[in-house]
Amino acid sequence: MTRRLSPAALSSTTLSSTVLIYLALAGVLVIGGAAVATGGGNLFATANLVDMFTRTSLTGFLAIGMTLVILCRSLDLSVGYVAALSSLVAATTMDGDVGRIPLAIGAVLLVSGLIGGANGVFVTVLGVNPFIATLGTGLILKGYLDTEYKGPAGDVPAVFQQFGYTRIAFIPISTVVMLAVAAAAIWFLRSTRTGHHMYAVGGDLDVARMSGIRTGRVLIAAHVLCAMCAGVAGLLLAARFGTGSAEAYTNLYELDAIAAVVLGGTLLLGGKGGVAGTVAGVAILAVLDTVFNVMQIDPFAKDVLRGAVIIAAVAIYARRQLDRTARRPRFALEGRAS
Amino acid sequence: DTPADTPDEETSAESGDEWFVQAEYDEQLAQRDIEPEGDPETPWLQAIEPEWIDTTEYAREGGDATVCFSNASISNPWRVTGWITMQEQVAVLKEAGDIGEFRHSDAGDDDDQQISDIQAFIDSGDCDALLISPSTTATLTPAVEAACDSGVPVIVFDRGVNTDCAVTFIHPIGGYAYGADAAEFLVDNLEPGSKVLALRILPGVDVLEHRWAAAQEIFGDSELEVLGDEFTGGDAAEIKDIVTQYLQRGEVDGIWMDAGDGAVAAIEAFEDAGKPYPVMAGEDELSFMRKWEETGMTAIAPVYSNFQWRTPVLAATMILAGEQVPSEWVLPQDPITEAELADYLERNVDMPSLHYAKFGGEDLPGFPESWTDR
């Protein structure tokens, strides 16, 4: 045996990573709630709850897709551009006509899926590092958007705008849809072969291949789904804007999404993690945003705090990871255990 | 009637100049010559051809109003300057008891974020008036409409939205006037056949696109040659690089800019290349104006009136007092010419370089420390 398994899981950890992340979310809620309370506010007032939920949906869609590619040990830096393009495809296809909504949704999913496919092919067939491949795709899309759309375009009918504005009690519909997509993604990763194989591809490409997995296809599928999630995010943008906007790509949504995924406990190295954690990661970022807003934190201080929280959280996860690399001991630290 | 043999006029018109609307262009150019109503000493309260509307339905007893402000961002020096001015104005109104609490949120130029911010203000139910400086015109429209529907008086300023549901929309004359001021100056001060380089920040932003659309209109009717239009991101290094490259390829006689950020870098490119100064249209940004004075070059500083940041807060208190406001509050927007240069430099002598001459805060109690020591 020349290669042994990484003994990552040897220690008897009772706490699963996902539980830890939800505990982190709870911690953020408690600390945030206390901070807001000292300022005389109530973080859990309906308005603030609505705000938190609303903020989860857009990043949520992007981060769910991003989880899939990161699980496969890939990356997608083009999602912001795909979302912007999708908002335009949606709005221009609908063009104010309610009857064309299904067509528009189809067109968005098709276009974004094709872009994801291209990303996947660059990575698997051409062997381009995903960072560069998707950065390149992003640039290509940016050029197209800047050239083709000199500003907002298209018209989203009021019915479809409801996707961006309606809520059920205090939960926005877009959040419900996002959670549904998250549930679908969890189900997909757990119950379908392709989804299940994503863990294998990200865990060890060679092992996956030798076990008979078509690794290229799995990776391409992840990229396609990731881009389609970005497409859905684009639909949400269109619904909220009432039009399509190329400018949306300037917001570096991809970095937010990656941060949420990593906060959610998915390893950037692939093979470990999941969408349930990602949802918590997204929620943590949303809670932070709401807390900062309610507390009227200076926008630039927000960036500082956000950066610090992300690093700190990941450092805590990494510490746990470290503890678990210990081999199973045979002897107690002092003397022989018999 | 086959599509092949009919030239598609509509699309060609669209793709040629999506941003150009003749009627608005004509209107703005005309507004430049209209004497605004109100005291010229307080240009932020002046209005061009106002149509006063009644706001008694929003009248509110007892002062101490909670005013909320959804800001697109403070991601550039122009917005930073304005934001300071606005806060100083708020301080005055708080002192006077008109405003009790002033809440703001900053969307960091993210449209979706700003929509959430606006929703959060509405949902909180605490706002007596809502100020919005939209990050993008079209995309914020539904959110602003929703805000109007909530019954809170909504005041939109700077960039507009595609709805007139707001109680008032406050803005200087606009992008066409700005672009035209700059372009006309170049046409007037350059020989026919001279070459002009256009430096733009980024594509797709309406206020900026209107400036360029107006300039194209004017250059098109002139005998100037436009060498090119380049996007610089407002980055000084990028600007200097691009101008240097143009200078390597030939003469550049005039520079048209859609915003003054980095104007000095463009001028330096001429200095470093040993070329004579161009005729230049910058902005009322102080580093440019100081360079202008220092070099004695032929230039103009078009103005996108920064003092407009005072108006919305004042409008809010007026509306909450039930006073009349213009339904569209068009503020004056006069470029700074050579003749006024020395005066404006004198008035802003302590101000930092990325400050805007027509910021209109000289009479506020925080002046000048609030702008100098941030």
Place this chain on the structure above:
Amino acid sequence: MTRSPLLAMRGIGKAFLGAPVLSEVDLTIERGEVHALVGENGAGKSTLMKILAGVHSADAGTVELDGRAVSFGHPLQAQHAGVASVFQEFNLLPELTVSENVHLGREPRRRGLIDRRAMTERTAEVLSDLGVEHLSPSAKAGSLSVAHQQITEIAKALSQGADLLCMDEPTASLADAEVELLYRLIGRLRERGVSVLYVSHRIREIFDLCDRITVLKDGRLVKCVDTTDITPDELVTAMVGRRIEAAFPDRLPGTETGEVRLRVRGGGNAWIDGIDLDVRAGEIVGLAGLQGSGRTEIAEAVFGIAPFTRGTIELDGGPVRITGPRKAIGAGIALVTEDRKAQGLALRQSVRANARMVLDANARVHSGRRLDRIPGLLSSLDLVSRGDDQEVRFLSGGNQQKVVVAKWLAAEPGVIVLDEPTRGIDVGAKHKLYSVIRSLAAEGLAVLLIASELIEVIGLADRIVVLHDGSIAGELPGGATEQDVMAYATGRRSAEAGPA
């Protein structure tokens, strides 16, 4: 009409990056046959098996299954054609459970979805078929012992219900009881008409299990014989190309056993305990034991990777505290690690860069004179390369190992620990290493040698220390019999009890 054999591989050739690994190899396997594939390390056994499994594609030759020509571009195609494989390297994903690993790539489905219950049930079935208890299908693979991981691998291959089962050194990490299980299982498969291709270095297993033997040497077919037509001695001669007695060079004249250089007393940590060890200048001490008995842990403790938490270490009579590799190197200890690719070499760097790595990394041993010695050192090891600039990943395993040895010798250590130095390297290189080890001793180094092939320890070491379950079970003189060593290694005899 005679039925065609189940498998017929003819004229198989394969080269990696220009270096031929297999040429003109034929292999036929009949139905229900257990067929052994033997040969020295690096003979190309695993490569041949991987071609059959669709992992690599052959450069030349044909493969027929059941009389039909096949060519597998992907492991999946091999699986579909009825070929299942247990690979030499572990092929499990630590984050997945046993049952997920067993079914990886072939998850049972119900209505298109993964049927986890069926997966668990089938895994339990296969495991009980194997007679394995205490292995839960829902345990994470990463949490298993090495033996259970190996069993999971076997279960993974078995569960495919294949016509041909290929196993590459399946018993390498199994204890006797588990090997027995495997024997019974292979017997049952044979009854069902399943054929088995069996790769192993354990001569006894081959004679116990197999019907026919194919011998490879340096990538070529040497012979294919019925087990009944050959004796173990003849087989070894066929594999090695010469008689085994000639395999180990004698102690060099002038080698003197001097003072104790390395002394460990009561050494222990979480994995090993009660280690008393003396290695003298000029002496080769062998560490023997089963897989997982703690030999590597001793090496790692001496070198400070996982230091002793109890006991003492003395070097040349003075106590030292070795808390990390840098301390060890500074104290004159070198460790040739057991996994040269993962731990020994920066594969994408040049021969030169690797050879000087220890000198570059440690100011205390860096010197111009030592740097100047490196080219001479490399050539004294007979390194075959395209020059010092060549990236080491393009070298053959034996030559890679020579680079590792050179990088340590460059630092002129007083104690050298060699952990499986001959793993995966060819006969010639092995021999060269044997004589290098001898000459190190002659130069007065203290050598601690760990080797899984017992014969190497027996043939080279002056003394053999045998480990069992993390502790020293006994000590034997060089040249002791395999039985004696195994008696200690398996715990049947212990130091306290004394020789039976």
Place this chain on the structure above:
Amino acid sequence: MTRLRALAGRLTNPTGTVFILLALILAGIFVKNADFFAGPSLMAFLKQAAPLVILAAGQYFVIVSGNFDLSVGALVGAQVVIAARLIDGEESRTLPVLAVMLFFGLAVGLVNGLITTALKVQSFITTLGMLLVLYGAIRLWTGGAPTGSLSEAFRTPGRLGIEGVPILGQLPWALLIMLALGAGAIVLMRTRFGRILMASGDNDRAAALSGARVDTVRTAAFVLSGLSATVAGVLIGGFAGVSAQVGEGLEFTVITAVVLGGVVLGGGRGTVIAAMAGALAIEALFTLFNQLALPATLRPTVQGAIIIAAVAYAARQRTRPAATPATVTPS
């Protein structure tokens, strides 16, 4: 003949790809406008390319050791803003402020390095967080937009040069600094530090077991990157003065440049000279776009396509074996 072959071999290896690309782009510029190669305009090009080249060298150290530095763009911006605010037009403050900047660059690199190595946070996240922190903190400090102004002395290295050089006209200081630092980087990679850095990126376990202080050299790489961002900040600030947008997005440009130079993300492969050539290639590409008067909006598309194609081409070269016969090392 053999020399030619050796040269051809070198050019088709992944590292050589960038030189081919650079030559193609320069040829394109030549066809379009031969005057570009006149001394003064070439000098102007190099002057303005110098900061990216220096950043590429800094980023190279980080990438080759197996990490990323996404914070350099924000650091460049921060340095310019710090310089402007602290100097505030006073010539006498130039040197002290330069010292402060060097210290700051060093500190940022050190923090990046320590978080990555000691806390085991992946460098992508560490430096992404640092990007956010720097971006926010610097604006917090200056109230949103840069204040103060740079001194003439500060601007000298980025803007001026030795005047009156025959043929070239002005020999820019920036070019000389670039050459000096480039040479320094090349030399550094040949020292023990460089070798260990490279080995750590290739196989950190093997390097550590050989006694290398892997964490230390990796941290040092981040410090070098921080220092290179400082120098780049001095040059960019000197070249064009302060603006609010300085440095934005530079991190992606510079990582692209390094990868274009055949340096592999993940570490252990590529040369610093090729990384710097990658930066020159990117700058030359922008110049070519300009010469071709390619519509500004279309440029990202062409740039993206070229990057993907070039990296795919290099990846293909990498999997191809070199076919020279092996020999026994001559004794």
